[in-house]
Amino acid sequence: MTLNDDSFTNWKNREEIAESMIPMIGKLHRERDVTVLLHSRSLVNRSVVSILKTHRFARQIAGEELSVTETLPFLEALTALDLGPSQIDLGMLAATYRADDRGLSVAEFTAEAVAGATGANKIDRREPRDVVLYGFGRIGRLVARLLIEKSGSGNGLRLRAIVVRGGGEQDLVKRASLLRRDSVHGQFQGTITVDEANNKIIANGNEITVIYADDPSQVDYTQYGVRNAILIDNTGKWRDREGLSKHLRPGIDKVVLTAPGKGDVPNIVHGVNHDTIKPDEQILSCASCTTNAIVPPLKAMADEYGVLRGHVETVHSFTNDQNLLDNYHKADRRGRSAPLNMVITETGAASAVAKALPDLKAPITGSSIRVPVPDVSIAILSLRLGRETTREEVLEHLREVSLTSPLKRQIDFTTAPDAVSMDFIGSRHSSIIDAGATKVDGDNAILYLWYDNEFGYSCQVVRVVQHVSGVEYPTYPATGV
Structure with a gap:
């Protein structure tokens, strides 16, 4: 047998194993509300090839490829346990098992590692929580995709309605089409039908009522069966407490803004300060995509090295706020053609750091350049540290943060030497450390942080909504703080 035959046989064997994992992952998700992860990446509703690629990606962060032959026994052990709602990371199970020297079997080790989610310790499955989208633009449609994707267990968040201004003839059909096909993010994973008679979009069995209104005061959500809902305002029209309070209508319990909040509206970056949300807080903001990109690695650096100042x-x-061709715009420069120019503009991300990291006293400045690409941005974070260090130490620290810290859902890590912006479309992390570009000289560090400013940010929004709705389940095995 040739070497190529050996490689092909190995691939076919791994395909067969990955195929056997799919029904186990699906059953755990549907019947027990358990989300199976691999180094923070969900394996729910993934294809055979996607599961294999996710395992192979582990070499980028853990230093070596993780084989399905290694993770399958842990998955099989999980199916035999009396599990409650939770998230369980096969990558972390495999890694901690390798480091354990007690001679336990995989089944014994797994039962111990996820004991907090089994038997008398398991938490109750939550009742579905209604969600309403106010606006249906780029972020609104991606949040809709995520909510529909996560509704497979029948619990958790349930997208009930979308509020938009009337758009004329075939409005419903056109909006459904924009949800179905996306020039950047590709096809919707599932089926979408339109019920024009009842003003509904039906996506993967989720009946979503489309409500037409020009102002929040025109809507009584209880008329549509919406109760105790979380409303996600992705229009950005109102950003202070007074304006956002307009949404607190019958049927709406909380309001989440997908833009930086003004005044006393809390700006929340999931993973960093989401645990500061007061139970009775009805209005909050998810800050901006750039704030979500820089704050997690900034916290990771500040916790380890201290930060004296940064830029x-x-x-x-470019975004929809800019013009396709030169035309009037209320802001300087943004009126110039977005696909043809690099455009210097401002960013509020630096000033938003203070809200998310109030204990960080270091001054952080910022600016922005809009460039002619449709998605994925990069933040160059230049820091003066509290002590001298080395490039190797910083990279090892950030790699470890991306694997085992409470920030592992926010921070990703890549060592790919040829990585470019398009490679990060669809990333569910809010920030991806580019190891190859990182520079450290004594107490100065420069981090290059990729981020899908649409999809990665939308994932952060959904995480915040899950948290305030009470359907954010614990992750096992537990990681260090």
């Missing part, structure tokens, strides 16, 4: 320069993809 962030974002090279940001």
